[in-house]
């Protein structure tokens with residue numbers, strides 16, 4: 001998931017929004033640090049030709065920064081007053097029994113599969129402390145491995161940055177805002193048709209929405225020629241939104257060979273692919 005610092009401030013962004021984006025931007029640059037030990041940096045830190053090479057480190061979040069400073073402080077009598085949370089006499093996180101009991105009830109009587117699954121993941125071994133702004137480090141690490149493959153060269157060469165966000169919609173919004181603020185091109189091309197919220201989310205994020213041909217009603221299949229023509233005509237650097245699998249709403253995906261053609265075109269025109277991977281788990285076997 002997440003997520004960066006000379007940031008031009010535009011009237012569109014609130015100061016808290018700026019801070020969030022600045023913090024995410026930072027993670028595209030920093031080497032391993034205490035709060036994201038398992039998160040690797042993006043090419044921006046090592047490849048001067050990256051489109052994000054101009055980004056510089058943001059200062060720590062002022063509130064969570066206190067906790068980072070506290071963790072680093074070797075003093076035996078230190079006290080963290082930055083975060084309002086219950087502590088044991090030893091200063092360890094205290095999770096109220098009632099919270100544990102309710103969690104247990106939810107897990108043993110799941111009303112809803114997704115809720116139960118989320119709870120299982122979140123409850124186990126979590127001590128209810130505030131997370132770092134970029135999310136759970138292990139979750140990020142495993143997500144990247146799921147998407148890119150555990151032996152991915154991109155991961156091994158520290159060219160992947162992962163930020164955990166709230167839901168798919170939230171991730172799209174954060175990604176869109178990040179690009180609107182830090183990327184040189186504002187055009188984002190969406191397939192026609194696409195999930196109904198895509199145009200709204202990206203417009204509100206500050207990007208200019210365009211479309212590319214995708215679905216051919218006559219064949220009820222992919223309009224591959226139209227897609228290639230439209231992406232071929234997009235200005236260099238444009239952002240191209242692609243559904244990783246199970247395209248919503250058509251259910252039509254490119255074949256492996258067509259993906260390869262799309263990849264080559266995107267690379268040759270220096271377009272920026274932006275994958276919305278909404279149904280990866282549900283449709284794993286179909287794609």
Ligand SMILES: Cc1ncc(COP(=O)(O)O)c(C=O)c1O
Pocket residue numbers: 167168169170195243248276278
């Ligand atoms: C293509 C696509 N992206 C994103 C989402 C939103 O995901 P979430 O419900 O996690 O916000 C959906 C949900 O329908 C979707 O179809």
